[in-house]
Structure formats: C-alpha cells, structure tokens
Amino acid sequence: MTDTSQALPEVLEDPSITRQPFELSAELAIRVEDLGLQANFDQIRDEGYTIIENIATEEFTARLRETCIQLAQETEGSAKGHSASLLLGRDPIFEEVVLNPKIRALVEVMCGQGALLSQLISSIRPKGAPAIPLHADQNWTPAPFPVHNQLLTMCWTMENYTFAGGCTKVIPKSHLHRRHPDKQEMEHQSGAIPTQCSASSIVCWDGSTWHANYPRDLEGDRVVLHITFSRLALRTVENYDHLDESWLEGKPKELRQMLGREDFLGSTTIARGSADYTKIPNTFAWAKT
Ligand SMILES: O=C(O)CCC(=O)C(=O)O
Ligand SMILES: [Fe+2]
Incomplete structure (x- = not known):
C-alpha cells in the first residue's frame, strides 16, 4: 500500500526562484479562476482589501455564530462572553472554516505556500462597543513593509455588516504607503470607508492596510470570526518550548x-x-x- 502521508505539497516550487506578489503558479491560477476570485485579487492588489460574499450557506454561518457564542462562555474574566480564542480543535466546525477552498486560495496568494494559522479568534460586540484604533495588522513588522505581504486577516461576518452595526472600516490604497499610520493619521482616518456587506461574507485586507471599525449603535451582538494567517518565515529553527x-x-x-x-x-x-x-x-x- 502506498504511504500518502508524505504526499504534500502536491506542487513543488523551484526553491531558487522567488515568486513576486500576485504572480501565481499555473495550478493556483486555475484554482483562483475556478473559484471566481480573480476580481477579488485585483481589488486586494489595487485597493488593499476585498469582500467575498456567500462564503458558506446561511445554515453554516448560523451554526458557526452559535458555536462562537457558546465558546465565549468558556472564556474567564473580563473577556467572558466577548471573545473566544485558540479555536482550532475546540469544535470541528473550525476545521471546515480554515479548509474552506476560497480561504485556502486567499491565504496562498497573500501569504504563500506553507502559511501558518496565526490566530483564530471570535469577537462579540454588543451595542455601545467602542471603535478600535486605526492600525495595520503587520504590527510586528518594521516599516518600510516588504513587498511581499506578511499577514492576512479575514473577518467572517455573521450578521449584516453595516456602518451603524459597527463594521470594519478600511482606508483603500493605504497599503501602498508600506508603513504604519502615524498619530495624526490614526486620529483623522481620512479616506476611511465602511466594509458594508451581508452576513456570511469574508472581509479581508492586506497586512499593510490601515483599518479600524465603527462603534456599534444597534441592538444585539456583532459576532465576527477573525482568521489570520502569516508567512512561514521568521519562525525559529529550534523549538525551546x-x-x-x-x-x-x-x-x-x-x-x-x-x-x-x-x-x-x-x-x-x-x-x-x-x-x-x-x-x-x-x-x-x-x-x-
Ligand atoms: O473587528 C473589526 O472590525 C476589525 C478587527 C481587526 O482589526 C482585525 O481583525 O484585524
Ligand atoms: Fe486589525
């Protein structure tokens, strides 16, 4: 019997060649085309963010929402009921999330093969939740940011994402600055737009893109699953755990x-x-x- 446990990766790249951003292998280009994601990659390349609607069925997202709410009850202290973290392994639904073919393609284009799950955490924001400050997610990368994107954050929306509901805001094209926002830019947030979309969407941005969110002014909770992947680089060679x-x-x-x-x-x-x-x-x- 053939041992298939060593079969990955199926596509071996030539290790002497560095692929440039958005330069896809033939196999990945076909996958992106088949998944209907080309326009999303054009948008994230040019604007720094994109939105993919209908990432899963309404039934799946409803089940995901319920699971996130339930697991947030296992959090202790001040975040109890407001966040649940380290989610892979806590319910099988999260394996389906990180293995979703559109998410896999997003991760591979933005963070390369072998990218790592950096964070899988849900947030639950009630009415009155304040806005978070403007930032770029590559906050542990010094500026100028490398040409290759380091980190990809995807927010899985679980109810309609609206301005009044406290959706994420992004500053289109801010990824082109290739640096963190300064104090004045954090305060003025000029050019920011709401990422309004329906429930069951993925709202995602380049690790260089400046973003924050709006305060929540609606009854009920905004439940979001934040899925972050990073390039495999900069991990230590030895593990001293x-x-x-x-x-x-x-x-x-x-x-x-x-x-x-x-x-x-x-x-x-x-x-x-x-x-x-x-x-x-x-x-x-x-x-x-
Ligand atoms: O909660 C949000 O709307 C955005 C949160 C955020 O900054 C992130 O997930 O990187
Ligand atoms: Fe962020």
Missing part, C-alpha cells in the same frame, strides 16, 4: 526574552480569550527597532 517556567526560574530576563516569553506572540490562552495584551506595547516597540 520544553524549557518551562521552572527551568527559567531565577535566570536573567534576557533568557526569557530570547525564548519569546516576554512578547505577546504565542501568549494566547483559552481562559484569557486572547493574547496577553499587556505584552503588546513592548512587542510592537521592539519589532520596530
């Missing part, structure tokens, strides 16, 4: 830092319902030095 807190006890802080224990990456727990946000300021500052 076995050097635990007891090994680190009493040792210099530099050792904790070089093992990534002092930045926010990898700090998500199910109980917290998110990464450790207290580590974000240092992470983003260190990344830009």
Whole structure:
C-alpha cells in the first residue's frame, strides 16, 4: 500500500526562484479562476482589501455564530462572553472554516505556500462597543513593509455588516504607503470607508492596510470570526518550548526574552480569550527597532 502521508505539497516550487506578489503558479491560477476570485485579487492588489460574499450557506454561518457564542462562555474574566480564542480543535466546525477552498486560495496568494494559522479568534460586540484604533495588522513588522505581504486577516461576518452595526472600516490604497499610520493619521482616518456587506461574507485586507471599525449603535451582538494567517518565515529553527517556567526560574530576563516569553506572540490562552495584551506595547516597540 502506498504511504500518502508524505504526499504534500502536491506542487513543488523551484526553491531558487522567488515568486513576486500576485504572480501565481499555473495550478493556483486555475484554482483562483475556478473559484471566481480573480476580481477579488485585483481589488486586494489595487485597493488593499476585498469582500467575498456567500462564503458558506446561511445554515453554516448560523451554526458557526452559535458555536462562537457558546465558546465565549468558556472564556474567564473580563473577556467572558466577548471573545473566544485558540479555536482550532475546540469544535470541528473550525476545521471546515480554515479548509474552506476560497480561504485556502486567499491565504496562498497573500501569504504563500506553507502559511501558518496565526490566530483564530471570535469577537462579540454588543451595542455601545467602542471603535478600535486605526492600525495595520503587520504590527510586528518594521516599516518600510516588504513587498511581499506578511499577514492576512479575514473577518467572517455573521450578521449584516453595516456602518451603524459597527463594521470594519478600511482606508483603500493605504497599503501602498508600506508603513504604519502615524498619530495624526490614526486620529483623522481620512479616506476611511465602511466594509458594508451581508452576513456570511469574508472581509479581508492586506497586512499593510490601515483599518479600524465603527462603534456599534444597534441592538444585539456583532459576532465576527477573525482568521489570520502569516508567512512561514521568521519562525525559529529550534523549538525551546520544553524549557518551562521552572527551568527559567531565577535566570536573567534576557533568557526569557530570547525564548519569546516576554512578547505577546504565542501568549494566547483559552481562559484569557486572547493574547496577553499587556505584552503588546513592548512587542510592537521592539519589532520596530
Ligand atoms: O473587528 C473589526 O472590525 C476589525 C478587527 C481587526 O482589526 C482585525 O481583525 O484585524
Ligand atoms: Fe486589525
């Protein structure tokens, strides 16, 4: 019997050649065409964002919404009922999400083959939820941003996404600046538009695109699943997860830092319902030095 466990990847690229952004292999180009996504890739290349409606059936999205709400009850502390994190493995529905063929194609075009699931987290925003600040998701990449996109965030909408309902806002073409917004740009947000669309859509943007959201002014909750993938680059060659807190006890802080224990990456727990946000300021500052 043939062992198929080693069969991936089916398409072996020539490792001496770097594909340029949006330069697709013949196989991927056919897949994009068959999935009807070419116009979306033209939009994300030119505008920095795109919206794919009808990503799944209404029934599937309703089930996904229910699952996200239920799992947010397992979060402890202040985020209980407002977010659920580390979702892959907590319900089989999330495997269907990350294996959705349109999502797979988006990830491969924007983050290359071998891209990694960086975050799978749901947010639940009630009426009165405030807006989040303007940012580019590549917040741990220094500017100028590389030509190759580093990170792709896809928001799976679970009710109609509207201005009053507190949908995501994006600044079209802001990805062309290839840098983070400065304080004034964060305040003025000029050129921002609402990403209005129906429930069961994917709203997604380049890791360089400046975005935020609107405060929620409608009754009921806005439930969104945030799906983020990153390029495989910059992971460490060796894995030191076995050097635990007891090994680190009493040792210099530099050792904790070089093992990534002092930045926010990898700090998500199910109980917290998110990464450790207290580590974000240092992470983003260190990344830009
Ligand atoms: O919740 C939103 O509308 C956008 C959140 C966001 O910034 C993200 O998922 O990267
Ligand atoms: Fe973001």
